[in-house]
Amino acid sequence: MNYSELIKEAFVARKSSYAPYSHFHVGAALLTSDGKVYRGCNIESASHTPSCCAERTAFFKAVSSDERNFKAIAIVAAAADTPEDEYEYTAPCGVCRQIMAEFCDLDDFEVILAKNEEEYKIYSVNELLPLSFTGKDME
Secondary structure, eight states: OOHHHHHHHHHHHHTTOBOTTTOEEEEEEEEETTSOEEEEEOBOOTTSTTOBOHHHHHHHHHHTTTOOOEEEEEEEEEETTOOGGGOOOOOOOHHHHHHHHHHSOTTTOEEEEESSSSOEEEEOHHHHSTTOOOGGGGO
């Protein structure tokens, strides 16, 4: 799967977003090493604490389906009324970066931040979360 197709999947996931409080809709598409895609959207709650980001939703769906090998994730986000041609790059929050550090290779996993299918930036988890705390620190 190429990046353009993965970004399309993130836009599809964004349509399922439940964001009645922030009105900031996020979609993520997580690509496994064997080519499967798990979509995730942000899901808010009035009390905020139980809310879940799109990236974690995608990871939790994949991990709960016994997936453990991941290649990339595409992320798209914007306020509800933002036209798709006006999207900006939106990076994952710290909690989502920590989940990526838990399940992905810090240097090889690709985090794709996209405005659209042609405009995107790619980062490693190490670039987004330097000096991350991982299972190795627990040894």
